Amino acid sequence: EVQLVESGGGLVKPGGSLRLSCAASGFTFSVYNMNWVRQAPGKGLEWVSSIGTDSSYKFYVDSVKGRFTISRDNAKNSLDLQMNSLRAEDTAVYYCGRVMGGYDTIDSWGQGILVTVSS
């Protein structure tokens, strides 16, 4: 069974940093591209970042470029999102997702982890 479990969320002050992790199991992690998607309270889904299987491709939504860094460790079956210079508008539930085919196709999702940016 495919499982994706996010961790590392919580409350952080504006300008602070957090590192989200996603532990993958039940599939061959190294052959799948991976995504981070977020959802602000009461709002819709927003794609945040994608990473290719060997980390050679990394894409980010404009609003997080220069602040967030996506990475993966295929040996540990883990996906990370380093978030720096956090802003109130980054407050959201963050989901990691396994990509099937095109980067827009996420066939498995984690349960999500809440990040709250507030003073």
Added chain:
Amino acid sequence: QSVLTQAPSASGTPGQRVTISCSGSSSNIGSNPVSWYQQLPGTAPKLLIYSNNQRPSGVPDRFSGSKSGTSASLAISGLQSEDEADYYCAAWDDSLNVLFGGGTKLTVL
């Protein structure tokens, strides 16, 4: 503001067929396949349709997708109460972004 445009709400009665639309442009829907997601309250999204009209295993054939030009549609036939959820379209954009629609909240009356 989403670049993929969806109506914020839709509704139907049990057994009815409803359609949810998603409008984009030549750089996204017009040149790349579309996927659709269902999000039940308080849960993570679930993939419903990929590559415009393909259903993952386990998704009932009541759900179908189509695309024409720069627009896509999700149709739900034989509407059931458990279909009440938020529905999102998504597509790759040639500017190297994944775009989601703003979402459509489906109410089963």
